[in-house]
Amino acid sequence: MEGLREAGRALAAESARYAALGWMRGTSGNLSVRLRDEPLRLAVTTSGLDKGELTEDDVVVVDADGVAVPDQPHPEKVPSAEARLHGRIAAVSGAAAVVHVHVMASVLAAERWPGGVELIDLEMLKGFGRAAHDDLVTIPVVPNGQDMRVLGDAFEKSFRADTPALIVARHGLYVWGADLLQARHRAECLEWLLRFKVESER
Amino acid sequence: MEGLREAGRALAAESARYAALGWMRGTSGNLSVRLRDEPLRLAVTTSGLDKGELTEDDVVVVDADGVAVPDQPHPEKVPSAEARLHGRIAAVSGAAAVVHVHVMASVLAAERWPGGVELIDLEMLKGFGRAAHDDLVTIPVVPNGQDMRVLGDAFEKSFRADTPALIVARHGLYVWGADLLQARHRAECLEWLLRFKVESER
Amino acid sequence: MEGLREAGRALAAESARYAALGWMRGTSGNLSVRLRDEPLRLAVTTSGLDKGELTEDDVVVVDADGVAVPDQPHPEKVPSAEARLHGRIAAVSGAAAVVHVHVMASVLAAERWPGGVELIDLEMLKGFGRAAHDDLVTIPVVPNGQDMRVLGDAFEKSFRADTPALIVARHGLYVWGADLLQARHRAECLEWLLRFKVESER
């Protein structure tokens, strides 16, 4: 699979970065990048490993349903169940990189505003791809669940092209973008925004 | 003692990791790994040293009572008194690795819920070995004390095979697992869960 | 431009430092140093890049209006719009280094005290260039905006020579000094002071 080695290397580096921030405790969270469009192929971090210690090989190629495809170096590897949601997000949003991290501020905000977290008139919204003024941004919150079809439907129902993030209540945060770097920058800005929200409206 | 050098190296690396997280301030906390089953032998970090600066030699072999055995490179080394509780936990739970760290969120939670800290419907519970839904997890809390037999009895009374952790009130947290990596992942997930609990129910 | 390479190197190093503190999430914030007096020339960090990964080349030379001058290695580079405020601060205050970082405590304090944040009788004020006793320091707070002329006017109106900082509400903090090191030390001390203020008067 073309670009897989490079993708694996990038996913390992990004994972180590998020792990150092405390956003991927244990083996939690997963990242993906788009390898090909039609049919859709994503490289997703392997399930069950310490996200601070991944190597370029700790990656699985999945299709739009999050199922490992046969044509890859290690087709026996098991992707996270959440790979299916990555696939859904990539397909619906067109994103080429999806980041799923267990950001504390995101679950604290969802606990307080289960109907969606509203952010407005904050400069950091620009780093999330929105305007700093007069532009109400609502980060959708969906209930947690293990059925990725249900979660995917909830995502799709809440999806707006201008809001590249989703909070899964009592679970964590999904953020996406045109590449891993954009997704990272959006995730970092959104974490700051959610922390500000939770702290300032305590 | 077979495997001792490897155990010492692993314990030093894990300790440095926890120290960097601020979970082993001063010389606090201790880690152990099982070296042999019958009779039970544990390698425990040496008492009184900076946990961020251990070497592979800073380890003592103890029996099920936490007493240093004569047959080891440095039988004169003094294990922490808490080695006895490590022995008890290893014997009762069957764990091969026990982690004792002074996690702030664990003592804050115990202060608030001295009868046990209840966690439910949180994704991170999976990283602790439980279900994300409809599975009430109660982290036992026992009062602090210096008599390890009393502490061990309190642990045993509160022990449930499906709950690999114990909070000692106004002291810290014990977490265990099949190896140091599993114990680490459980400890990281539990810290996140306790922090969420304390922050969200403030 | 004389000193540009050295300036670029220093700006990259300082940016990485602030990024590690979490004060430059995403691509947020920007730093500048004075290269020449008449006409005023500043080296400013390039817009849109990860502030933890800048190189010595990621720098633009701007004039007092924050406009890139033609005489530089890469005149096509686009400075941040905020470069104009850097220019204004440098011109008005005489500072040779301006630091703009998105410090959480600064926006939390501005949210609570939108008319200005008062600090008094705190030892850390010495590190900010003021007295530790009987010297009321008011950090000005101005509303956020995208028109740098309006922001600059608000800055100038609030400017006092003995108070080398400005909070832009719901945005972040500007701090300045005689060089990057002095600006850093003032920024670090002010962050500590604002955190103390927010935490102690909760």
Added chain:
Amino acid sequence: MEGLREAGRALAAESARYAALGWMRGTSGNLSVRLRDEPLRLAVTTSGLDKGELTEDDVVVVDADGVAVPDQPHPEKVPSAEARLHGRIAAVSGAAAVVHVHVMASVLAAERWPGGVELIDLEMLKGFGRAAHDDLVTIPVVPNGQDMRVLGDAFEKSFRADTPALIVARHGLYVWGADLLQARHRAECLEWLLRFKVESER
């Protein structure tokens, strides 16, 4: 001065450590070690430097009054005014290492309990040199001031041989011990205890 180079190296390493913890923001704080007993000579970190970037030369030898002695490599170096309090603490307590750091939890606690911060029945008190049970520890709090004689008198009035720490309100924390390592361990444990106190009694 015998041992000066070694002392300078140790002070630089310890300072970098505290700076990384955020306890020596700007150029704040200072550390000292005893070089000789009669007459008392201390090596103290030089004033006005970034505590994360000290070298082994950034040290001044002072007498019991905190005055630089002539017999040293760089007698022109200016010690911090606080060197005088280091001298007083060393003389009165017999400590061979004194650590002065601007720990946030210490000033928050002093703000709340200006008559002294009481700690009891906490395991971490053992790391501070006290008992984990039934042993009321009161960390003295004295008002901030710039006259080191006044501060020294307040210290001496509050001094108890079994309580190796002092909080200067709205300023920071002094901790001491038999060497830099013991002082560090006590400082780390006390920071944890003060954080617990502030967080749990919010």
